[in-house]
Amino acid sequence: MSCANIQVSETPLVLYALRRADDALILGHRLSEWCGHAPLLEEDMALSNIALDLIGQARELYTFAAKVEGRDNDEDKLAYLRDVRQYRNLLLVEQPNGDFAQTLVRQFFYSAFADLYWRAMMKSRDATLAAIAAKSEKESAYHLRHASEWVIRLGDGTEESHRRAQGAIENLWAFTGEMFAVDDSERGLIDAGIAVDPGSLRGRWLTTITDVTREATLALPQNEWMQQGGRSGRHSEHLGHLLSELQSMQRTFPGLTW
């Protein structure tokens, strides 16, 4: 009966699963904020649908992380009882929804990565991660198609939509590099064939991004500077607000069954 932050033994594999789980949860949470407020009913459904897929992925990954950790944690403790400094998600996914262009460009950058990533992870030597990847890959392919089509529609739509889509690309570009970064804790898992080296996906990711933005008559920024920190719990100021909302029930009424 406590609402203090939990302790997590972040072995490389636990940390690895948590990072991916946090990506999925935080992005799913962001998309769920659109529920009831989207520009079209069809998009209300699509964004909720994608949010639901991502929250599903997060649940599987948290459950896996908890099992690997082998302590008293579970999906809800991992989601609701870690604070900002313990969260391991990419900075990209915690960025605010902004307008529809910002939401869709964020989704496009992430889904173009996730699609490649999960497809590659289907070959993981860890059977659970491979199974999660097989399910997630089907979902990511759909997410990527949806986001790509919207980037094209917005970029090649009206002057206003073009301006907004271009602005969203400029805003979010610096957060894309973190997806491909590898630290020491991941290096061992990559060498053991449990994880894929995200750096090896960057070329294909860039091809997808370049093709779609070109078709959308949009331009990619020249700026090469990439912001990092999410993977080690150094987040933007946005995440704290998101977590205080997400965790409010568990923090107010700790240790209960809902």
Next chain:
Amino acid sequence: MYTQALNTAETADRDLEDAGKAAQFQARIDAEERIEPNDWMPAAYRKTLTRQISQHAHSEIVGMLPEGNWITRAPTLRRKAALLAKVQDECGHGLYLYAAAETLGSSREELVDAMLAGKAKYSSIFNYPTLTWADIGTIGWLVDGAAIMNQIPLCRCSYGPYARAMIRVCKEESFHQRQGYEIMVTLCRGSEEQKAMAQDALNRWWWPVLMMFGPPDATSQHSDTSTKWKIKRFSNDELRQKFVDATVPQAQYLGLTIPDPGMTQDADGHWRYSEIDWAEFKQVLAGNGPCNRDRMAARRKAHEEGAWVREAAASYAAKRAQRQTAQAAE
């Protein structure tokens, strides 16, 4: 989710000049035949149904807001996923129902504009706020429960597209209802705080839910044509009574008290409830409920702020069509 038990204001059958067609139409209704979009129908039948189905659709869409209010705060990931799926279903119900309404000749845009302009109504229940997590359980249990009571007979409604939409809607709705009740069971078996939260939610939602069935039969206008046309199969009071009789044992099982100290069970087993505050009902319908302004503001904001997205999609579609035509001409 669900629409108000609607009492339509339209009475004048403008097709009396074509008494033959009208008689034939009524004979088909009496024979329990389904009316389909291309069939002849009295103008008043078309108008009544357009109003009822579109208001039902609006209710699904506005009904996303009170529950959507808790998606980002749901207490566990399982509950968050279930709530998100539920609200998504409601949006889908809205889409089925707009499609059914469109078979009667009005466009979805016209119908939505009427709602945003405040000319078309949605169910009064969605003008109440969701203050605690227990409200989410209560909405599933009671609001969806009341919706099912009302919608099951609509599965046999004389207008085919509406009846078929209701069959699909009812399947998902009964799943939501069980999910909501399960939230209540969990709360009522939980801590004292959780049980108090459940009781408080029931106290706030009970009477508004009874109002979902519409005004009492004695004052209900224009039910006659809806009954004659088999759009409506049971009266407001009949359905309300059925709902109360089904709900009381559920509340007893939960160990909750229905906030109606005057409630008694009669010899036939029916639970007789006290007088409903119809003044409150009228105020809510007139726009003076606790959340009317917020609900409409949220829908208008989504519509207005989304205009550039819809314009972009239309502009891109037009450009693409033009390019394809140009390509074909080469």
